[in-house]
Amino acid sequence: MNQHVRNQHYVPQFLLKNFSSRGDKFIWAYDKNEKYNIHNQIKERAIRRVASEEFFYDQFKSSKIGSYEYALKEAEDAAAPIISNIINTKSIRDLSKKDRRRLSLFITLQYLRTKGQLLQTEYLTNTLSEQIKQKTNIQIEKVDSKKIWFLMLEQSIKFPEILMNKVWMLSESNNSFYISDNPVALQNSTDTSKVRGTLGLQSFGIEIYLPLSPSLTLCLFCEKLFKNSGYEKNFIENSTCAPENIKNLNSLQINYSQRFIFSHKKDFDLVKKQLKNTTHK
Template structure:
């Protein structure tokens, strides 16, 4: 017989990124407390903080206008509790192939929920709703009609929409499970950033006006830093398929016409790189590669970027080049 989950909580300070994950980007501070550094994109200020204090928003997951005043905080705690040992195992053995089917499911749930639970996601939903309400008003709909059509509560509270979509992640979990999974590693002297919106998406394909960002879009790449030196990558299967074809073409070229291969191409290094993808092996990064992946964290961060080191020159440069990075991504119509 199923036990009914109690969705009431006394927890006021609620984390939008779990403490256990932030600890993997921390170093020992004074006493027994862990410390990490934060960059506030809104103010340009850098400061030291702790996993206990970072990404905290009071009663963020509470449905305050509901008569029973439920909260999603207990449910999120379950997802975190199930994913934490899976991530700890990856940090220890660094082999994605050791995950069981159950491990993969728990981690897919965690990634899908983490992508949906941030303040940045609430801001994006609010922006979309505002644009749609204005568009509907322009064609004659009243504010009440627009709100009803979009599923807004009385008064147009987009937080209800945000919390509803947070618990409806089943299709997103399936998309993640259908990806090819990898672990990507950097050296301690070139640490990964993590942000208040840590699940980031990238796509090298160009689909013109249709856009190229979405969990089911061909060519999509999904990243979640797991620690300052290890990152989870989930790739569209088409990427590995291309790697297989590239390997076959390169092997044929080496066998039949090695004299046609330019010296700068370094074919054996290319084969090693391709084989790591084909065989799901740990993928090491150069310092330049790390900068690219850190730039995605800066781009997706709604307000805060975190690092174990007090080094945010990349953030400062990106903000200086483009004010668009002061917030996380926004949908446009």
């Protein structure tokens, strides 16, 4: 019987290795939680030890039975060679329907599986319980947020079709992209309503971004925008990012990160500037 995986990654190692600083083993990391020790704030860390936590996906701690680690690993193994080929060819033109489906599942799971998403689930469930208590004076039994989060992972099979229908594109840079510990970032530049949510996977104008390497970010755009213009293909040609586009994509990684921003090089000036401006607001 295979030994149970102890250190479970919520960002796959194969993806982080694309951003490695040396030998597929190390990566530069900026720790947002470290406020005082500069050496620990920006540090070259072992990839096997970042964006991970012991028994993170276990329903029963230290037990292989019922652990989500292995279903997630299957999705990783299916997506890894497709992403490797995209990086090598710098193209998504020839992706088969099967490849798009596998990548769509991978992106969906990557969006849901991080510690940042778990903490967000905990925050929302606790907030809802508190609001019910305040309005009804009824004490709600403590909700197991992690069970709800696991249920979300189980329901993820419903979402890949939504992503498959998007219009896909590769954004290119000169080795300038960051990745974070919560790397699937959403944006809506079309619908900027402050009254309703605009970041649902089916929202009009939704944009979905996943960095694949320092030079490539996979972009998924709302298909409705293109169909309204008569465009029927499911991809558009690569776009070379202008400096402001690179800054925007990296800013999204900083905003979505739970704790760490990663890079293949020791350059986190944008992170420092953005976090400083956020603190001073």
